[in-house]
Amino acid sequence: MSRVCKMSKNVREVFRLDELKDDIRRNMVALLGNDPRSKRKFSYYNALAYSVRERLVDLWMRTQSDYYDSMAKRVYYLSMEFLPGRFLMNYLTNMGIVDECREIVAELGFSLEELEEEEWDAGLGNGGLGRLASCYLDSMVSQNIPGYGYGILYDYGIFYQSIVNGNQEERCDNWRRHGCPWEITRLDTLYEVKFYGRSETYYDSDGNVRFRWVDTENVMAMPCDILIPGYGCSHVSNMRLWTAQSSREFNLSDFNRGDYIGAMHGKVMSENITKVLYPNDQFLQGMELRLKQQYFLVSATFQDILRRYLKQHTSLAALPEAVAVQLNDTHPAIAIPELMRLLMDVYGMGWDVAWDICTRTFAYTNHTVLPEALETWPVDLLGRLLPRHMQIIYEINRRFLEGVAATFPGDTERLSRMSVIQEEGGQRVRMANLAIVGSHTVNGVAALHSNILQTGLFRDFHEYYPRKIRNVTNGVTPRRWLMQCNPALSRLITQSIGPEWCCNLEKLRELVPLAEDSAFRDAWARAKLENKRLLSRYVLRKVQMGINPNTLFDMQFKRMHEYKRQLLNVMHVISLFNRIKDNPSADITPRTVLFGGKAAPGYYQAKLIIRLINEVARVVNADADVAGRLRVAFLPNYCISQAEKVVPAADLSEQISTAGMEASGTGNMKFALNGALTIGTLDGANVEIMEEVGAENIFIFGLKAHEVAEKRRSGYNPREFYENDAELRRVMDMIGSGFFSPDERGLFSPVYDSLMHHGDYYMLMADYRPYMEAQAAVDALYLDQDQWVRKSILNAANMGKFSSDRSVMEYARGIWHVEPLGK
Numbered sequence: 001m002s003r004v005c006k007m008s009k010n011v012r013e014v015f016r017l018d019e020l021k022d023d024i025r026r027n028m029v030a031l032l033g034n035d036p037r038s039k040r041k042f043s044y045y046n047a048l049a050y051s052v053r054e055r056l057v058d059l060w061m062r063t064q065s066d067y068y069d070s071m072a073k074r075v076y077y078l079s080m081e082f083l084p085g086r087f088l089m090n091y092l093t094n095m096g097i098v099d100e101c102r103e104i105v106a107e108l109g110f111s112l113e114e115l116e117e118e119e120w121d122a123g124l125g126n127g128g129l130g131r132l133a134s135c136y137l138d139s140m141v142s143q144n145i146p147g148y149g150y151g152i153l154y155d156y157g158i159f160y161q162s163i164v165n166g167n168q169e170e171r172c173d174n175w176r177r178h179g180c181p182w183e184i185t186r187l188d189t190l191y192e193v194k195f196y197g198r199s200e201t202y203y204d205s206d207g208n209v210r211f212r213w214v215d216t217e218n219v220m221a222m223p224c225d226i227l228i229p230g231y232g233c234s235h236v237s238n239m240r241l242w243t244a245q246s247s248r249e250f251n252l253s254d255f256n257r258g259d260y261i262g263a264m265h266g267k268v269m270s271e272n273i274t275k276v277l278y279p280n281d282q283f284l285q286g287m288e289l290r291l292k293q294q295y296f297l298v299s300a301t302f303q304d305i306l307r308r309y310l311k312q313h314t315s316l317a318a319l320p321e322a323v324a325v326q327l328n329d330t331h332p333a334i335a336i337p338e339l340m341r342l343l344m345d346v347y348g349m350g351w352d353v354a355w356d357i358c359t360r361t362f363a364y365t366n367h368t369v370l371p372e373a374l375e376t377w378p379v380d381l382l383g384r385l386l387p388r389h390m391q392i393i394y395e396i397n398r399r400f401l402e403g404v405a406a407t408f409p410g411d412t413e414r415l416s417r418m419s420v421i422q423e424e425g426g427q428r429v430r431m432a433n434l435a436i437v438g439s440h441t442v443n444g445v446a447a448l449h450s451n452i453l454q455t456g457l458f459r460d461f462h463e464y465y466p467r468k469i470r471n472v473t474n475g476v477t478p479r480r481w482l483m484q485c486n487p488a489l490s491r492l493i494t495q496s497i498g499p500e501w502c503c504n505l506e507k508l509r510e511l512v513p514l515a516e517d518s519a520f521r522d523a524w525a526r527a528k529l530e531n532k533r534l535l536s537r538y539v540l541r542k543v544q545m546g547i548n549p550n551t552l553f554d555m556q557f558k559r560m561h562e563y564k565r566q567l568l569n570v571m572h573v574i575s576l577f578n579r580i581k582d583n584p585s586a587d588i589t590p591r592t593v594l595f596g597g598k599a600a601p602g603y604y605q606a607k608l609i610i611r612l613i614n615e616v617a618r619v620v621n622a623d624a625d626v627a628g629r630l631r632v633a634f635l636p637n638y639c640i641s642q643a644e645k646v647v648p649a650a651d652l653s654e655q656i657s658t659a660g661m662e663a664s665g666t667g668n669m670k671f672a673l674n675g676a677l678t679i680g681t682l683d684g685a686n687v688e689i690m691e692e693v694g695a696e697n698i699f700i701f702g703l704k705a706h707e708v709a710e711k712r713r714s715g716y717n718p719r720e721f722y723e724n725d726a727e728l729r730r731v732m733d734m735i736g737s738g739f740f741s742p743d744e745r746g747l748f749s750p751v752y753d754s755l756m757h758h759g760d761y762y763m764l765m766a767d768y769r770p771y772m773e774a775q776a777a778v779d780a781l782y783l784d785q786d787q788w789v790r791k792s793i794l795n796a797a798n799m800g801k802f803s804s805d806r807s808v809m810e811y812a813r814g815i816w817h818v819e820p821l822g823k
């Protein structure tokens with residue numbers, strides 16, 4: 001039986017809440033050196049944070065010794081990105097002490113919400129991939145799956161976005177400038193990470209040829225832990241984030257030569273490795289520093305994994321029984337040759353034994369089919385930075401292709417498609433191929449996406465390894481994405497069906513009959529309205545714009561990408577504008593259309609669409625005929641803490657990517673879970689959301705994935721839609737002719753041209769009319785509030801499948817082969 005305390009009936013006692021106030025005051029003085037009589041919110045936030053954290057350290061240590069004593073198999077979730085957002089309310093929610101804490105903080109003269117706002121988001125990721133990793137950590141620890149997140153502690157997370165004259169401007173996100181109370185820095189643990197040098201052969205004492213990696217430049221990795229409390233404090237785990245420190249000896253030698261500046265230069269350069277998160281989402285830039293970051297994560301993590309393993313085992317032969325490593329996309333895939341190197345060069349194993357251990361340890365998750373996102377590294381670059389790994393990759397590939405050639409004799413084209421080395425256009429290492437070959441399981445993140453992997457992108461691999469490629473549909477944690485972000489709705493749900501839903505989201509189904517109860521529907525609508533009011537206040541504060549909570553809140557919040565088609569949404573807005581201008585007295589459903597999302601700093605077209613949204617907003621919002629019926633706003637700096645305000649207030653969730661391009665989406669799940677209705681294409685997890693909520697409770701439109709593929713093959717002509725649809729033509733002409741940019745008429749020509757002259761790759765023109773029709777159905781339904789609210793309830797009620805608890809259990813049982821501890 002687990003020694004870790006099960007959630008006590010008396011949280012007051014377990015977390016010593018009677019002492020919390022005194023601890024906050026003590027930490028004000030002892031840790032922060034502040035006068036407790038000061039009323040600085042930031043100091044009180046910090047003092048509270050330290051006081052909360054120290055209550056968990058003990059539980060964390062007990063959890064770790066539980067894992068140790070039971071010799072449980074551990075899961076290592078390796079990810080270049082985590083997007084936890086703020087920690088304070090998550091700790092309090094998972095500890096179950098929000099209300100108690102609110103009282104204590106009030107006695108100190110603050111509201112909990114104002115202290116919450118003092119925290120800076122931990123933005124150590126770009127978007128969905130990083131947020132998924134954070135949801136999975138929450139679900140693992142909440143379900144007693146022994147797991148850890150391993151990543152990088154970037155000094156600068158995803159940039160801070162501001163909008164200046166309608167354009168995105170990036171500012172650096174110095175998120176730890178004033179310290180971060182959640183970090184536990186392990187100053188005494190340092191691992192050496194090697195780069196460059198060369199691979200040398202030598203003979204061991206038995207006369208066997210062996211390899212060693214010599215003449216390297218070394219950097220030290222120091223871990224920093226952030227605790228991850230499970231819901232109900234079943235267990236407390238951690239994510240371990242690495243930071244680069246210069247290595248001592250390479251400093252010393254330079255100092256001894258008297259080259260002080262040279263030594264400092266080396267120090268600064270080596271510490272640059274963890275300076276900044278690359279802000280590209282699904283776009284490979286191919287910078288050497290990025291590859292260094294990847295190997296830095298992998299090398300430090302494996303030293304830590306093996307150290308922990310070898311405390312309890314004498315031989316590495318049983319590694320796959322004790323360790324499961326999940327690769328979050330190919331970003332950490334260099335782990336495969338790294339483990340081979342460690343097993344062979346450091347622990348003396350032969351190839352076959354090492355390879356068997358390796359392939360039973362790794363599993364790989366693919367998150368995209370976009371070709372520009374698939375990682376390939378030039379052989380020269382990889383070979384220079386990691387010469388021994390390059391050798392190992394060649395050998396992995398040689399043996400792999402031998403196997404393929406034996407199964408498909410004479411099929412040289414297949415060999416060149418499947419090769420880990422791409423030959424055309426200069427040799428490059430295909431990281432996805434390496435990850436597939438070196439893993440026992442590969443998964444996509446939604447049923448449609450996994451299917452596309454099997455039949456499209458990884459078809460050859462699926463034929464060769466018929467059981468390797470599988471599906472695990474993504475999920476989101478109901479703790480942060482309902483309980484914490486939407487107290488009004490959570491309260492109502494708990495009052496109606498009890499509190500179990502937050503650990504067993506399928507329970508929400510008990511809300512289905514309540515959709516027929518008019519008193520419940522009223523309460524549901526009131527909760528939504530309350531959230532819309534809160535958001536309206538936030539919007540007023542952020543962009544000085546008043547929005548009316550009684551209008552339909554239509555939301556598209558996600559990274560800016562052409563395939564996500566924010567432009568299609570803008571085209572709908574322009575069409576509504578024209579309809580109102582043509583007929584100012586028309587009876588239309590009043591809407592507030594809100595956008596948010598960052599564009600990669602070098603992604604010209606995405607930035608231009610941000611500008612277009614802002615220029616359309618300027619025109620629409622200033623027009624007297626439109627007033628009260630249509631408003632448009634772009635909220636700057638979309639991030640986790642903003643999502644927590646936006647998601648609960650949405651009526652309509654825009655999930656309108658070109659079918660076949662969005663691997664899963666997770667925003668779609670968050671919005672529907674909070675009672676928004678979805679307008680979307682049959683893409684990613686939208687397909688499964690439709691299956692769960694019922695086709696009558698979602699607005700599906702547009703081309704299907706196979707139709708998109710078919711149209712691309714048979715020749716797609718966007719102009720045909722322009723010529724046959726007067727309303728579309730007018731929209732395009734307004735964009736192209738400078739209607740929204742009177743001072744710079746050609747400003748939006750590239751937007752116009754991409755659709756009209758460059759093939760409209762994402763098929764907006766084809767989907768415009770079906771989208772307009774779906775939006776008309778939205779308008780009509782919204783006028784019937786009774787029906788709308790009924791559907792809103794049915795959406796939330798049927799979202800049980802999309803809990804990350806379910807996803808994590810599928811990984812645990814089907815891929816990691818671990819069971820929850822103490823069960």
Ligand code: GPQ
Nearest residue numbers: 127128129282367368663664665666
């Ligand atoms: N995703 Cl490859 C990212 O956020 N960043 C990436 O670099 C890659 C994928 C997203 C993907 O676009 C979404 O459809 C998924 O829901 C999400 O990963 C999590 O799987």
